[in-house]
Amino acid sequence: MMKKVQRFGGAMLAPVMLFSFSGVIVGLAILFQNEQIMGQIAQEGTFWWKFWHLIAAGGWTVFFQLPLLFVVGLPIGLAKKHSGRAAMEALVAYLTFNYFINALLTYWPTTFMADIMQDVGGSSGLAMIAGIKTLDTGMVGALLVSGITVYLHNKYFEQSLPEVLSIFSGSVFVTMLAFFAMIPVAILMAFVWPVIQEGVRSLQGFFINSGNLGVWVYSFLEKILIPTGMHHFIYSPFAYDNAVVQGGMAAYWASHIGEFQTSAQSLKEMYPMGGFALSGMSKIFGSIGLSAAIIKAAKPEKRKTVIALMVPAALTAILTGITEPIEFTFLFLAPSLFLIHALLSATLATSAYALGVVGDFGGGIINFTTLNWLPLWKFHGNTYVAQILIGLLFSVLWYLTFTFMIKKFDLKTPGREETEEVGQLYTKKDYLQKKEEKGSRHSHQAASYLELLGGKDNVVDVTNCATRLRLTVKDPKKVAPVQQFQQTGAHGLVNDGKGAIQVIVGLTVPMVRESFENLLYNEE
Numbered sequence: 001m002m003k004k005v006q007r008f009g010g011a012m013l014a015p016v017m018l019f020s021f022s023g024v025i026v027g028l029a030i031l032f033q034n035e036q037i038m039g040q041i042a043q044e045g046t047f048w049w050k051f052w053h054l055i056a057a058g059g060w061t062v063f064f065q066l067p068l069l070f071v072v073g074l075p076i077g078l079a080k081k082h083s084g085r086a087a088m089e090a091l092v093a094y095l096t097f098n099y100f101i102n103a104l105l106t107y108w109p110t111t112f113m114a115d116i117m118q119d120v121g122g123s124s125g126l127a128m129i130a131g132i133k134t135l136d137t138g139m140v141g142a143l144l145v146s147g148i149t150v151y152l153h154n155k156y157f158e159q160s161l162p163e164v165l166s167i168f169s170g171s172v173f174v175t176m177l178a179f180f181a182m183i184p185v186a187i188l189m190a191f192v193w194p195v196i197q198e199g200v201r202s203l204q205g206f207f208i209n210s211g212n213l214g215v216w217v218y219s220f221l222e223k224i225l226i227p228t229g230m231h232h233f234i235y236s237p238f239a240y241d242n243a244v245v246q247g248g249m250a251a252y253w254a255s256h257i258g259e260f261q262t263s264a265q266s267l268k269e270m271y272p273m274g275g276f277a278l279s280g281m282s283k284i285f286g287s288i289g290l291s292a293a294i295i296k297a298a299k300p301e302k303r304k305t306v307i308a309l310m311v312p313a314a315l316t317a318i319l320t321g322i323t324e325p326i327e328f329t330f331l332f333l334a335p336s337l338f339l340i341h342a343l344l345s346a347t348l349a350t351s352a353y354a355l356g357v358v359g360d361f362g363g364g365i366i367n368f369t370t371l372n373w374l375p376l377w378k379f380h381g382n383t384y385v386a387q388i389l390i391g392l393l394f395s396v397l398w399y400l401t402f403t404f405m406i407k408k409f410d411l412k413t414p415g416r417e418e419t420e421e422v423g424q425l426y427t428k429k430d431y432l433q434k435k436e437e438k439g440s441r442h443s444h445q446a447a448s449y450l451e452l453l454g455g456k457d458n459v460v461d462v463t464n465c466a467t468r469l470r471l472t473v474k475d476p477k478k479v480a481p482v483q484q485f486q487q488t489g490a491h492g493l494v495n496d497g498k499g500a501i502q503v504i505v506g507l508t509v510p511m512v513r514e515s516f517e518n519l520l521y522n523e524e
Contacts, residue, residue: 015073018062021312025059026320028052034370063322067129067142068094074146076510080154080461081521085171090149093178097145098134100186105135113194123237125197135193139227145185152177200225200234204243207276215275215353220346222279224339226323227331235279239362244273253277253360257375264379267358274358280321281352282345283364285391287317287326289398290341294330296399297406298415301491305467305506306415321363334411340401348394357387442508446515448488449503454478456520460499464513468494469503476501 032052035042042049062069071094075086105116114135118124127136135141153174161169168176203221207214218234225231237243245252253271260270267274291314298306313326331338359372373384406413453459453473460472473479479501482493494502505512 015069022059022062026056029056031366070139070142071146075150077463078150086153089153089171089174090146092175093149094145096179097182097186098129098132100182101134101190102132104190112190125194137193148181149178212350212354216346216350218276219349220342223342223345238276249277261375267380267383268356271358275353278349278352278361280361280363281348281391283321283323284318285395286398287314289395290402293399293402294413297403302415309414319364321367330413334413344398352387352390355386356383442511443515445489445512446519450519452480452484464509467506467509469505469509469513471501473499473501
């Protein structure tokens with residue numbers, strides 16, 4: 001079971017790693033479009049503003065199409081053979097699933113709790129997926145459909161059919177099976193998901209009337225529900241609708257900031273509902289602590305790789321408030337840490353609110369600086385100093401708690417996978433000298449690994465995680481020693497003696513796996 005969980009977590013890292021670059025792009029665009037920092041050049045309508053608006057539009061792609069990325073990413077990591085075809089099959093199944101939901105809500109409007117005639121977003125429970133108006137099932141729907149398709153692909157992709165029906169074999173057969181499987185799945189989701197959404201929505205009155213406790217529960221649910229996509233039901237009515245102030249907190253703060261910056265009266269007295277806008281506290285200070293813990297807990301020989309993975313993700317969260325890169329990095333590998341993360345996030349927001357910190361703190365440093373610290377520091381500097389000190393204290397708590405949890409329970413965060421023998425490490429120059437033979441570097445690596453694994457007849461299947469080629473072999477005794485793998489460029493080898501093999505390749509493992517599969521399944 002643990003092996004399957006680790007494979008699932010590794011598969012999820014493929015789309016997660018796309019967030020780092022996109023987060024940096026979005027953060028730069030937000031920064032350079034801010035008139036308070038850039039001056040008149042950033043006024044709406046100028047060439048400068050239009051240019052950075054264009055850049056931001058492209059940068060948001062990964063975040064706006066998150067479910068689609070996970071639908072495609074799961075088969076790439078978990079399909080035993082022909083992962084590219086599995087990704088295509090999963091995408092078709094997911095689109096079919098959403099078309100079914102759209103039809104169910106359209107033609108039987110009184111049967112289900114969701115109203116397809118409402119606008120998408122906010123508290124409607126609806127989303128637009130690839131042009132399809134459907135239920136906002138978030139990652140739950142994406143992973144459910146993709147998981148079903150991967151199962152069908154692994155079991156039936158090579159199913160033999162009668163000659164007259166051979167046109168329906170392969171991906172067509174898997175897609176046919178997925179089509180019929182999506183009908184009951186869509187019906188079940190159409191019944192169940194709106195009920196779950198309504199339950200989350202009904203908590204709104206409790207949040208507003210419960211003071212510090214309301215802030216804590218609100219902050220906890222906003223964080224813990226991120227994987228399901230239902231966190232939108234928590235914050236959207238507060239931030240953009242009339243749950244606590246007319247027009248939503250975001251618009252209210254922006255329109256009243258002029259009053260707040262000229263008064264020495266306590267911000268909490270002037271803006272008591274501001275405790276529901278402190279999610280950015282964990283995005284900055286939590287990211288600092290948990291990233292340091294994951295890097296510290298990594299095995300020394302893997303620490304450089306982990307730093308390369310975590311630092312861009314942490315910077316994205318700290319600067320822009322976009323947390324998917326860092327949270328999803330450990331969410332699937334060690335879910336218990338995500339629970340701890342949500343608990344600390346809620347406690348940090350509540351502590352800050354109890355000590356008078358309110359404002360528009362939903363993003364990262366850019367948001368903190370431009371909408372809070374710069375315009376209001378003159379009269380409220382003491383509040384912000386307290387905010388920073390509280391945040392840094394919680395950074396230490398994150399670091400200590402995560403470090404303890406990771407080591408105490410041997411959680412498989414990045415860099416803590418199974419121990420392998422470590423021998424000589426080769427420099428890039430040494431490695432390239434060994435690769436002057438015909439063929440690309442990745443193809444040559446794949447060919448060498450295949451030979452050292454006992455040849456294609458000894459390999460049952462192959463997948464990969466963020467840095468490792470994961471295989472099942474028939475006879476583990478035919479696998480060469482770790483030193484021979486290292487001589488071909490691998491960083492190490494894990495052989496459990498029972499057929500489960502891991503070749504530690506590095507961040508280029510997706511390309512190596514592709515070349516490996518070409519060799520493994522090529523009949524030439």
